[in-house]
Amino acid sequence: MRKDAAHNRERLLEAARRLFADRGLDVPLEEIARTAGVSIGTLYNRFATREGLVEAVFEDRAATVAAIAEQALVADDPWEGFVAFLTGVCELQAADLGYNDLAARDGKGIEPMLRIIDRARKSGALRGDVTLADMTFVIWGVAATVRATYRTAPGAWRRHLALTLDGLRATAAHELPVPPMSISQARAAMNECR
Amino acid sequence: MRKDAAHNRERLLEAARRLFADRGLDVPLEEIARTAGVSIGTLYNRFATREGLVEAVFEDRAATVAAIAEQALVADDPWEGFVAFLTGVCELQAADLGYNDLAARDGKGIEPMLRIIDRARKSGALRGDVTLADMTFVIWGVAATVRATYRTAPGAWRRHLALTLDGLRATAAHELPVPPMSISQARAAMNECR
DNA sequence: CCTCAAGTTAAATGTGGCCTCAACTTAGCT
DNA sequence: AGCTAAGTTGAGGCCACATTTAACTTGAGG
Numbered sequence: 001m002r003k004d005a006a007h008n009r010e011r012l013l014e015a016a017r018r019l020f021a022d023r024g025l026d027v028p029l030e031e032i033a034r035t036a037g038v039s040i041g042t043l044y045n046r047f048a049t050r051e052g053l054v055e056a057v058f059e060d061r062a063a064t065v066a067a068i069a070e071q072a073l074v075a076d077d078p079w080e081g082f083v084a085f086l087t088g089v090c091e092l093q094a095a096d097l098g099y100n101d102l103a104a105r106d107g108k109g110i111e112p113m114l115r116i117i118d119r120a121r122k123s124g125a126l127r128g129d130v131t132l133a134d135m136t137f138v139i140w141g142v143a144a145t146v147r148a149t150y151r152t153a154p155g156a157w158r159r160h161l162a163l164t165l166d167g168l169r170a171t172a173a174h175e176l177p178v179p180p181m182s183i184s185q186a187r188a189a190m191n192e193c194r
Numbered sequence: 195m196r197k198d199a200a201h202n203r204e205r206l207l208e209a210a211r212r213l214f215a216d217r218g219l220d221v222p223l224e225e226i227a228r229t230a231g232v233s234i235g236t237l238y239n240r241f242a243t244r245e246g247l248v249e250a251v252f253e254d255r256a257a258t259v260a261a262i263a264e265q266a267l268v269a270d271d272p273w274e275g276f277v278a279f280l281t282g283v284c285e286l287q288a289a290d291l292g293y294n295d296l297a298a299r300d301g302k303g304i305e306p307m308l309r310i311i312d313r314a315r316k317s318g319a320l321r322g323d324v325t326l327a328d329m330t331f332v333i334w335g336v337a338a339t340v341r342a343t344y345r346t347a348p349g350a351w352r353r354h355l356a357l358t359l360d361g362l363r364a365t366a367a368h369e370l371p372v373p374p375m376s377i378s379q380a381r382a383a384m385n386e387c388r
Numbered sequence: 389c390c391t392c393a394a395g396t397t398a399a400a401t402g403t404g405g406c407c408t409c410a411a412c413t414t415a416g417c418t
Numbered sequence: 419a420g421c422t423a424a425g426t427t428g429a430g431g432c433c434a435c436a437t438t439t440a441a442c443t444t445g446a447g448g
Contacts, residue, residue, distance in 0.1 A: 002394060002445060028435060039397045044437070104338070130357070137354040140342055141335030144298070148334055149375070152383040158371045160331040163324070166368050167361025174360050177352045181343070185350075189342040196415060196424060222405060233427045238407070 009046045011036040016057050020098025024147075025054060058102055065089060069112040078116075079125035083165055085116050086135075090142045090161055097150065104143040105193040107186070110135045127173040133186040138164055140193075203240045205230040210251050214292025218341075219248060252296055259283060263306040272310075273319030277359055279310050280329075284336045284355055291344065298337040299387040301380070304329045321367040327380040332358055334387075 001009075015036035019027040029050065033043040047053040068088035075081030089109055093100040103109045113135055120126035141164060142157050149156040166172055181189070195203075209230035213221040223244065227237040241247040262282035269275030283303055287294040297303045307329055314320035335358060336351050343350040360366055375383070 004445070005395060008396085029437095030435070040437085041397055041439090042395075045395070050436090104342070134353065134357065136342070137335070137339055137357065140338040141331070141354070141358075144334040144338035145331055148298070148330070148383040148387050149379075152386055153375045153379045155372050156375050156379075156383075159328065159374065160335070162368070162370050163328065163331065163361045164335075164358065165361070166366045167357045167359070169366065169368075172360045172363065172366035174356070174363075176356050178349050180353065181347045181350050185343075185347045189346040189350075192346060193342050198415070199425060202426085223407090224405070234406090235408085235427055236425075239425070244406095 005046070008036070008038050008042055011038060012043055012046055012053070013057060016053055020054070020057060021096040024097040025101040029053075054098070054102065058099060061092065061099060061102075062108060064092065065109055066112060069116060072116050073119065077125075078119040078123035079169075082116055082120035082126055085113065086138060086161065086165070089139070090146075090157060093139075093143055094146050094150070094154070094157055097147070100143050100146050101194075104140055105190055107190045109139060124170055127168060127170045129173065129176055129180075130168060131180040133181040133183055136181070136186050136190065138168075199240070202230070202232050202236055205232060206237055206240055206247070207251060210247055214248070214251060215290040218291040219295040223247075248292070248296065252293060255286065255293060255296075256302060258286065259303055260306060263310060266310050267313065271319075272313040272317035273363075276310055276314035276320055279307065280332055280355065280359070283333070284340075284351060287333075287337055288340050288344065288348070288351055291341070294337050294340050295388075298334055299384055301384045303333060318364055321362060321364045323367060323370055323374075324362060325374040327375040327377055330375070330380050330384065 012032065016027075016032050019032055019035060029043055030040050032053075033040045036043070043053075047056065065088075068085055072081035072085035072088075075084060089103065093103050110132060114132055117126065117130070117132060117135070121128055121130075138161070142161055145157045145160045206226065210221075210226045213226055213229060223237055224234050226247075227234045230237070237247075241250065259282075262279055266275035266279035266282075269278060283297065287297050304326060308326055311320065311324070311326060311329070315322055315324075332355070336355055339351045339354045
Protein backbone atom coordinates (compact mmCIF):
# COMPACT_ATOMS: atom_id res chain seq x y z
CA MET A 1 0.00 0.00 0.00
CA ARG A 2 1.27 3.42 -0.92
CA LYS A 3 2.23 5.85 1.84
CA ASP A 4 -0.48 8.40 1.08
CA ALA A 5 -3.08 5.64 1.02
CA ALA A 6 -1.96 4.38 4.41
CA HIS A 7 -2.08 7.91 5.73
CA ASN A 8 -5.63 8.43 4.47
CA ARG A 9 -6.63 5.11 5.95
CA GLU A 10 -5.45 6.34 9.34
CA ARG A 11 -7.28 9.63 8.99
CA LEU A 12 -10.46 7.78 8.06
CA LEU A 13 -10.15 5.43 11.01
CA GLU A 14 -9.61 8.37 13.36
CA ALA A 15 -12.64 10.21 12.03
CA ALA A 16 -14.79 7.10 12.13
CA ARG A 17 -13.63 6.30 15.63
CA ARG A 18 -14.75 9.69 16.88
CA LEU A 19 -18.02 9.88 14.99
CA PHE A 20 -19.04 6.32 15.81
CA ALA A 21 -18.28 6.95 19.47
CA ASP A 22 -20.33 10.13 19.59
CA ARG A 23 -23.26 9.18 17.42
CA GLY A 24 -23.42 5.42 16.94
CA LEU A 25 -22.80 3.22 13.92
CA ASP A 26 -25.30 4.95 11.65
CA VAL A 27 -23.25 8.05 10.92
CA PRO A 28 -23.29 8.90 7.18
CA LEU A 29 -20.18 7.72 5.39
CA GLU A 30 -19.94 11.06 3.62
CA GLU A 31 -19.56 12.77 6.97
CA ILE A 32 -16.77 10.43 7.97
CA ALA A 33 -14.95 11.18 4.73
CA ARG A 34 -15.45 14.92 5.18
CA THR A 35 -14.24 14.79 8.76
CA ALA A 36 -11.19 12.88 7.62
CA GLY A 37 -10.52 15.57 5.00
CA VAL A 38 -10.82 13.08 2.20
CA SER A 39 -13.33 12.43 -0.55
CA ILE A 40 -16.06 9.83 -0.33
CA GLY A 41 -14.40 7.92 -3.15
CA THR A 42 -11.27 7.47 -1.08
CA LEU A 43 -13.30 6.10 1.78
CA TYR A 44 -14.69 3.47 -0.58
CA ASN A 45 -11.20 2.72 -1.83
CA ARG A 46 -9.93 2.01 1.65
CA PHE A 47 -13.04 0.26 2.99
CA ALA A 48 -15.26 -1.52 0.53
CA THR A 49 -18.23 -1.69 2.88
CA ARG A 50 -19.45 -0.01 6.01
CA GLU A 51 -18.93 -3.26 7.88
CA GLY A 52 -15.32 -3.29 6.79
CA LEU A 53 -14.81 0.11 8.32
CA VAL A 54 -16.67 -0.80 11.48
CA GLU A 55 -14.62 -3.94 11.85
CA ALA A 56 -11.37 -2.03 11.40
CA VAL A 57 -12.41 0.62 13.92
CA PHE A 58 -13.34 -1.89 16.58
CA GLU A 59 -10.88 -4.68 15.95
CA ASP A 60 -8.98 -3.81 19.12
CA ARG A 61 -12.10 -4.35 21.21
CA ALA A 62 -11.92 -8.14 20.99
CA ALA A 63 -8.56 -8.04 22.73
CA THR A 64 -9.84 -5.59 25.33
CA VAL A 65 -12.76 -7.85 26.10
CA ALA A 66 -10.46 -10.85 26.26
CA ALA A 67 -8.29 -8.98 28.77
CA ILE A 68 -11.29 -8.12 30.91
CA ALA A 69 -12.32 -11.78 30.77
CA GLU A 70 -8.89 -12.90 31.88
CA GLN A 71 -8.96 -10.54 34.82
CA ALA A 72 -12.39 -11.84 35.70
CA LEU A 73 -11.22 -15.43 35.66
CA VAL A 74 -8.43 -14.85 38.15
CA ALA A 75 -10.47 -12.79 40.59
CA ASP A 76 -10.39 -14.19 44.09
CA ASP A 77 -14.15 -14.27 44.28
CA PRO A 78 -15.84 -15.84 41.24
CA TRP A 79 -18.91 -13.67 41.72
CA GLU A 80 -16.78 -10.56 41.84
CA GLY A 81 -15.13 -11.73 38.64
CA PHE A 82 -18.52 -12.18 37.02
CA VAL A 83 -19.60 -8.71 38.08
CA ALA A 84 -16.29 -7.22 36.99
CA PHE A 85 -16.62 -8.72 33.52
CA LEU A 86 -20.12 -7.44 32.92
CA THR A 87 -19.24 -4.07 34.39
CA GLY A 88 -16.19 -3.86 32.17
CA VAL A 89 -18.09 -4.65 29.00
CA CYS A 90 -20.86 -2.24 29.91
CA GLU A 91 -18.30 0.48 30.54
CA LEU A 92 -17.05 -0.05 27.00
CA GLN A 93 -20.63 0.26 25.80
CA ALA A 94 -21.21 3.43 27.77
CA ALA A 95 -17.98 5.02 26.56
CA ASP A 96 -18.70 4.51 22.87
CA LEU A 97 -22.11 4.60 21.23
CA GLY A 98 -20.68 2.76 18.27
CA TYR A 99 -19.52 -0.11 20.40
CA ASN A 100 -22.83 0.06 22.22
CA ASP A 101 -24.57 -0.62 18.90
CA LEU A 102 -22.06 -3.27 18.01
CA ALA A 103 -22.17 -5.18 21.28
CA ALA A 104 -25.91 -5.65 20.94
CA ARG A 105 -25.53 -7.05 17.43
CA ASP A 106 -22.31 -8.88 17.67
CA GLY A 107 -22.22 -11.79 20.08
CA LYS A 108 -18.45 -11.84 20.38
CA GLY A 109 -18.83 -9.82 23.54
CA ILE A 110 -20.48 -12.62 25.46
CA GLU A 111 -18.79 -15.76 24.16
CA PRO A 112 -15.78 -15.35 26.46
CA MET A 113 -18.23 -15.47 29.38
CA LEU A 114 -18.72 -19.19 29.29
CA ARG A 115 -15.97 -20.00 31.78
CA ILE A 116 -16.71 -16.98 33.93
CA ILE A 117 -20.30 -18.08 34.28
CA ASP A 118 -19.29 -21.63 35.05
CA ARG A 119 -16.96 -20.55 37.78
CA ALA A 120 -19.46 -18.16 39.35
CA ARG A 121 -22.17 -20.79 39.24
CA LYS A 122 -19.99 -23.45 40.79
CA SER A 123 -19.08 -21.08 43.59
CA GLY A 124 -22.78 -20.92 44.41
CA ALA A 125 -23.10 -17.18 43.99
CA LEU A 126 -24.56 -17.12 40.50
CA ARG A 127 -27.95 -18.74 40.15
CA GLY A 128 -27.80 -22.19 38.63
CA ASP A 129 -30.54 -21.71 36.08
CA VAL A 130 -29.01 -18.96 33.99
CA THR A 131 -27.06 -19.67 30.84
CA LEU A 132 -24.77 -17.86 28.47
CA ALA A 133 -27.76 -16.93 26.32
CA ASP A 134 -29.27 -15.06 29.26
CA MET A 135 -26.34 -12.69 29.20
CA THR A 136 -27.74 -11.21 26.00
CA PHE A 137 -30.52 -9.78 28.14
CA VAL A 138 -27.96 -7.90 30.18
CA ILE A 139 -26.20 -6.59 27.09
CA TRP A 140 -29.39 -5.61 25.27
CA GLY A 141 -30.86 -4.05 28.38
CA VAL A 142 -27.87 -1.95 29.29
CA ALA A 143 -27.38 -1.01 25.65
CA ALA A 144 -30.93 0.32 25.55
CA THR A 145 -30.44 2.27 28.77
CA VAL A 146 -27.15 3.71 27.56
CA ARG A 147 -28.78 4.86 24.33
CA ALA A 148 -31.66 6.45 26.20
CA THR A 149 -29.66 8.13 28.93
CA TYR A 150 -26.17 8.92 27.69
CA ARG A 151 -27.07 12.56 27.29
CA THR A 152 -29.66 13.02 30.02
CA ALA A 153 -28.36 10.83 32.81
CA PRO A 154 -24.95 9.38 32.07
CA GLY A 155 -24.10 6.71 34.60
CA ALA A 156 -27.72 5.68 35.08
CA TRP A 157 -26.83 2.41 33.38
CA ARG A 158 -24.81 1.45 36.44
CA ARG A 159 -28.01 1.37 38.42
CA HIS A 160 -29.72 -0.69 35.75
CA LEU A 161 -26.83 -3.11 35.75
CA ALA A 162 -26.75 -3.34 39.54
CA LEU A 163 -30.46 -4.19 39.66
CA THR A 164 -29.95 -6.78 36.97
CA LEU A 165 -27.02 -8.33 38.78
CA ASP A 166 -29.08 -8.58 41.94
CA GLY A 167 -31.50 -10.69 39.95
CA LEU A 168 -28.71 -13.02 38.85
CA ARG A 169 -27.58 -13.99 42.35
CA ALA A 170 -28.40 -17.49 43.48
CA THR A 171 -30.06 -16.02 46.56
CA ALA A 172 -32.50 -14.11 44.35
CA ALA A 173 -33.57 -17.10 42.29
CA HIS A 174 -37.22 -17.88 41.71
CA GLU A 175 -38.47 -20.25 39.10
CA LEU A 176 -38.20 -18.96 35.55
CA PRO A 177 -41.25 -19.11 33.30
CA VAL A 178 -39.61 -20.26 30.06
CA PRO A 179 -36.48 -22.19 29.12
CA PRO A 180 -33.35 -20.32 28.06
CA MET A 181 -32.69 -19.51 24.44
CA SER A 182 -30.33 -21.85 22.65
CA ILE A 183 -27.01 -20.34 21.70
CA SER A 184 -28.01 -20.33 18.05
CA GLN A 185 -31.24 -18.53 18.89
CA ALA A 186 -29.27 -15.95 20.83
CA ARG A 187 -26.84 -15.51 17.99
CA ALA A 188 -29.64 -15.19 15.46
CA ALA A 189 -31.40 -12.64 17.64
CA MET A 190 -28.22 -10.57 17.87
CA ASN A 191 -27.84 -10.57 14.11
CA GLU A 192 -31.45 -9.50 13.78
CA CYS A 193 -30.71 -6.45 15.93
CA ARG A 194 -31.57 -3.74 13.35
CA MET B 195 -66.60 15.19 8.37
CA ARG B 196 -67.90 13.73 5.17
CA LYS B 197 -68.80 10.05 5.06
CA ASP B 198 -66.12 9.05 2.56
CA ALA B 199 -63.50 10.89 4.58
CA ALA B 200 -64.52 9.07 7.74
CA HIS B 201 -64.37 5.80 5.85
CA ASN B 202 -60.87 6.51 4.57
CA ARG B 203 -59.81 7.47 8.05
CA GLU B 204 -60.89 4.06 9.29
CA ARG B 205 -59.11 2.27 6.47
CA LEU B 206 -55.95 4.21 7.22
CA LEU B 207 -56.14 3.41 10.91
CA GLU B 208 -56.61 -0.27 10.15
CA ALA B 209 -53.65 -0.37 7.79
CA ALA B 210 -51.47 1.56 10.20
CA ARG B 211 -52.50 -0.67 13.06
CA ARG B 212 -51.39 -3.75 11.21
CA LEU B 213 -48.18 -2.35 9.77
CA PHE B 214 -47.09 -0.73 13.02
CA ALA B 215 -47.75 -3.97 14.87
CA ASP B 216 -45.72 -6.03 12.43
CA ARG B 217 -42.86 -3.68 11.70
CA GLY B 218 -42.69 -0.94 14.31
CA LEU B 219 -43.36 2.78 14.12
CA ASP B 220 -40.96 3.51 11.29
CA VAL B 221 -43.05 2.06 8.48
CA PRO B 222 -43.13 4.43 5.47
CA LEU B 223 -46.29 6.50 5.35
CA GLU B 224 -46.60 5.77 1.65
CA GLU B 225 -46.88 2.08 2.43
CA ILE B 226 -49.62 2.71 4.96
CA ALA B 227 -51.56 4.73 2.38
CA ARG B 228 -51.04 2.04 -0.26
CA THR B 229 -52.16 -0.70 2.11
CA ALA B 230 -55.24 1.33 2.97
CA GLY B 231 -55.99 1.66 -0.74
CA VAL B 232 -55.74 5.43 -0.60
CA SER B 233 -53.30 8.02 -1.88
CA ILE B 234 -50.57 9.56 0.19
CA GLY B 235 -52.32 12.90 -0.08
CA THR B 236 -55.37 11.52 1.66
CA LEU B 237 -53.26 10.20 4.48
CA TYR B 238 -51.89 13.69 5.00
CA ASN B 239 -55.41 15.09 4.85
CA ARG B 240 -56.58 12.83 7.66
CA PHE B 241 -53.42 12.94 9.77
CA ALA B 242 -51.27 16.01 9.53
CA THR B 243 -48.23 14.35 11.07
CA ARG B 244 -46.93 10.89 11.73
CA GLU B 245 -47.38 11.48 15.46
CA GLY B 246 -51.03 12.29 14.86
CA LEU B 247 -51.49 8.93 13.21
CA VAL B 248 -49.54 7.10 15.87
CA GLU B 249 -51.55 8.76 18.58
CA ALA B 250 -54.83 7.84 16.89
CA VAL B 251 -53.75 4.23 16.42
CA PHE B 252 -52.68 3.79 20.03
CA GLU B 253 -55.15 6.01 21.85
CA ASP B 254 -56.94 2.97 23.27
CA ARG B 255 -53.74 1.75 24.90
CA ALA B 256 -53.87 4.33 27.68
CA ALA B 257 -57.17 2.87 28.84
CA THR B 258 -55.83 -0.67 28.57
CA VAL B 259 -52.86 0.22 30.71
CA ALA B 260 -55.13 1.98 33.20
CA ALA B 261 -57.24 -1.17 33.43
CA ILE B 262 -54.18 -3.32 34.03
CA ALA B 263 -53.11 -0.87 36.70
CA GLU B 264 -56.49 -1.06 38.41
CA GLN B 265 -56.36 -4.83 38.47
CA ALA B 266 -52.88 -4.63 39.91
CA LEU B 267 -54.00 -2.31 42.69
CA VAL B 268 -56.72 -4.64 43.91
CA ALA B 269 -54.63 -7.80 43.79
CA ASP B 270 -54.57 -9.59 47.13
CA ASP B 271 -50.82 -9.64 47.17
CA PRO B 272 -49.20 -6.27 46.40
CA TRP B 273 -46.14 -7.98 44.93
CA GLU B 274 -48.33 -10.10 42.68
CA GLY B 275 -50.05 -6.90 41.60
CA PHE B 276 -46.71 -5.31 40.80
CA VAL B 277 -45.65 -8.34 38.78
CA ALA B 278 -49.01 -8.49 37.03
CA PHE B 279 -48.77 -4.87 35.96
CA LEU B 280 -45.30 -5.15 34.48
CA THR B 281 -46.19 -8.45 32.84
CA GLY B 282 -49.31 -6.92 31.37
CA VAL B 283 -47.50 -3.94 29.90
CA CYS B 284 -44.73 -6.13 28.54
CA GLU B 285 -47.31 -8.39 26.93
CA LEU B 286 -48.66 -5.35 25.12
CA GLN B 287 -45.13 -4.56 24.00
CA ALA B 288 -44.53 -8.10 22.80
CA ALA B 289 -47.80 -8.22 20.90
CA ASP B 290 -47.20 -5.06 18.90
CA LEU B 291 -43.83 -3.78 17.70
CA GLY B 292 -45.35 -0.35 17.30
CA TYR B 293 -46.40 -0.19 20.90
CA ASN B 294 -43.03 -1.63 21.81
CA ASP B 295 -41.39 1.38 20.18
CA LEU B 296 -43.90 3.72 21.74
CA ALA B 297 -43.66 2.39 25.28
CA ALA B 298 -39.93 3.03 25.30
CA ARG B 299 -40.41 6.64 24.17
CA ASP B 300 -43.60 7.55 25.84
CA GLY B 301 -43.56 7.55 29.60
CA LYS B 302 -47.32 7.29 29.94
CA GLY B 303 -46.86 3.55 30.37
CA ILE B 304 -45.11 3.90 33.69
CA GLU B 305 -46.80 6.88 35.35
CA PRO B 306 -49.73 4.78 36.61
CA MET B 307 -47.19 2.67 38.48
CA LEU B 308 -46.64 5.11 41.27
CA ARG B 309 -49.30 3.67 43.57
CA ILE B 310 -48.54 0.10 42.59
CA ILE B 311 -44.91 0.59 43.54
CA ASP B 312 -45.86 2.26 46.79
CA ARG B 313 -48.12 -0.57 47.78
CA ALA B 314 -45.61 -3.27 46.86
CA ARG B 315 -42.86 -1.45 48.70
CA LYS B 316 -44.95 -1.01 51.83
CA SER B 317 -45.80 -4.69 51.81
CA GLY B 318 -42.09 -5.35 52.09
CA ALA B 319 -41.85 -7.44 48.94
CA LEU B 320 -40.47 -4.75 46.61
CA ARG B 321 -37.09 -3.40 47.55
CA GLY B 322 -37.26 -0.03 49.23
CA ASP B 323 -34.59 1.66 47.16
CA VAL B 324 -36.23 1.50 43.75
CA THR B 325 -38.25 4.37 42.34
CA LEU B 326 -40.65 4.99 39.53
CA ALA B 327 -37.73 6.10 37.35
CA ASP B 328 -36.17 2.67 37.73
CA MET B 329 -39.14 1.16 35.95
CA THR B 330 -37.86 2.71 32.74
CA PHE B 331 -35.03 0.19 32.91
CA VAL B 332 -37.55 -2.62 32.85
CA ILE B 333 -39.42 -1.11 29.92
CA TRP B 334 -36.30 -0.29 27.92
CA GLY B 335 -34.76 -3.64 28.65
CA VAL B 336 -37.76 -5.74 27.71
CA ALA B 337 -38.38 -3.54 24.68
CA ALA B 338 -34.86 -4.25 23.48
CA THR B 339 -35.27 -7.97 24.05
CA VAL B 340 -38.61 -8.02 22.26
CA ARG B 341 -37.09 -6.24 19.28
CA ALA B 342 -34.18 -8.64 19.15
CA THR B 343 -36.12 -11.86 19.65
CA TYR B 344 -39.67 -11.48 18.36
CA ARG B 345 -38.83 -13.45 15.27
CA THR B 346 -36.17 -15.80 16.58
CA ALA B 347 -37.35 -16.59 20.08
CA PRO B 348 -40.76 -15.14 20.83
CA GLY B 349 -41.48 -15.40 24.51
CA ALA B 350 -37.85 -15.08 25.50
CA TRP B 351 -38.71 -11.68 26.97
CA ARG B 352 -40.64 -13.47 29.74
CA ARG B 353 -37.38 -14.88 30.95
CA HIS B 354 -35.72 -11.49 30.79
CA LEU B 355 -38.59 -9.99 32.74
CA ALA B 356 -38.54 -12.76 35.34
CA LEU B 357 -34.82 -12.27 35.96
CA THR B 358 -35.37 -8.53 36.24
CA LEU B 359 -38.22 -9.00 38.69
CA ASP B 360 -36.05 -11.25 40.83
CA GLY B 361 -33.68 -8.32 41.11
CA LEU B 362 -36.46 -6.04 42.29
CA ARG B 363 -37.47 -8.12 45.29
CA ALA B 364 -36.55 -6.75 48.68
CA THR B 365 -34.82 -10.02 49.47
CA ALA B 366 -32.48 -9.51 46.50
CA ALA B 367 -31.44 -6.00 47.45
CA HIS B 368 -27.81 -5.01 47.60
CA GLU B 369 -26.59 -1.47 47.72
CA LEU B 370 -27.00 0.44 44.46
CA PRO B 371 -24.01 2.30 43.04
CA VAL B 372 -25.74 5.51 41.91
CA PRO B 373 -28.86 7.43 42.92
CA PRO B 374 -32.06 7.00 40.90
CA MET B 375 -32.83 9.26 37.98
CA SER B 376 -35.19 12.10 38.72
CA ILE B 377 -38.57 11.83 37.06
CA SER B 378 -37.70 14.63 34.69
CA GLN B 379 -34.48 12.89 33.73
CA ALA B 380 -36.42 9.72 33.04
CA ARG B 381 -38.95 11.60 30.99
CA ALA B 382 -36.23 13.40 29.04
CA ALA B 383 -34.46 10.12 28.40
CA MET B 384 -37.64 8.57 27.06
CA ASN B 385 -38.14 11.46 24.68
CA GLU B 386 -34.57 11.09 23.53
CA CYS B 387 -35.25 7.46 22.57
CA ARG B 388 -34.51 7.73 18.82
C1' DC C 389 13.33 12.62 -15.14
C1' DC C 390 9.83 9.39 -16.85
C1' DT C 391 6.42 6.38 -16.35
C1' DC C 392 2.40 4.21 -14.83
C1' DA C 393 0.11 1.65 -11.39
C1' DA C 394 -1.91 3.22 -7.51
C1' DG C 395 -4.64 6.54 -5.65
C1' DT C 396 -7.80 10.59 -5.40
C1' DT C 397 -11.60 13.34 -6.68
C1' DA C 398 -16.23 15.18 -7.39
C1' DA C 399 -19.91 14.77 -10.13
C1' DA C 400 -23.42 11.54 -11.56
C1' DT C 401 -26.68 8.03 -10.68
C1' DG C 402 -29.86 5.56 -7.84
C1' DT C 403 -32.90 4.90 -4.01
C1' DG C 404 -36.18 5.85 -0.63
C1' DG C 405 -38.69 8.53 2.04
C1' DC C 406 -41.17 13.15 3.25
C1' DC C 407 -44.37 16.55 2.10
C1' DT C 408 -47.03 19.84 -1.03
C1' DC C 409 -50.01 21.39 -4.46
C1' DA C 410 -52.79 22.20 -8.55
C1' DA C 411 -56.07 19.69 -10.97
C1' DC C 412 -59.73 16.71 -10.60
C1' DT C 413 -63.92 14.36 -8.24
C1' DT C 414 -67.82 13.87 -5.28
C1' DA C 415 -71.02 14.11 -1.18
C1' DG C 416 -74.61 16.32 0.26
C1' DC C 417 -77.43 20.35 0.49
C1' DT C 418 -81.06 23.20 -1.73
C1' DA D 419 -80.38 18.95 -11.34
C1' DG D 420 -76.90 22.15 -9.92
C1' DC D 421 -73.73 24.09 -6.85
C1' DT D 422 -69.88 24.12 -3.88
C1' DA D 423 -67.18 22.98 -0.05
C1' DA D 424 -64.95 19.00 1.10
C1' DG D 425 -62.14 15.52 -0.34
C1' DT D 426 -58.95 12.87 -3.38
C1' DT D 427 -55.15 12.21 -6.34
C1' DG D 428 -50.40 11.34 -7.82
C1' DA D 429 -46.84 13.67 -9.87
C1' DG D 430 -43.13 16.60 -8.53
C1' DG D 431 -39.85 18.92 -5.55
C1' DC D 432 -36.99 18.14 -1.81
C1' DC D 433 -33.53 15.99 0.91
C1' DA D 434 -30.31 12.60 2.74
C1' DC D 435 -27.57 8.97 1.91
C1' DA D 436 -25.26 5.11 -0.73
C1' DT D 437 -22.53 3.78 -4.45
C1' DT D 438 -20.19 4.09 -9.06
C1' DT D 439 -17.40 6.10 -12.50
C1' DA D 440 -14.45 8.61 -15.51
C1' DA D 441 -11.13 12.04 -15.41
C1' DC D 442 -7.35 13.72 -13.04
C1' DT D 443 -3.01 13.40 -9.80
C1' DT D 444 0.92 11.46 -7.65
C1' DG D 445 4.26 8.23 -5.26
C1' DA D 446 8.01 5.68 -6.17
C1' DG D 447 10.79 2.31 -8.97
C1' DG D 448 13.87 2.27 -12.86
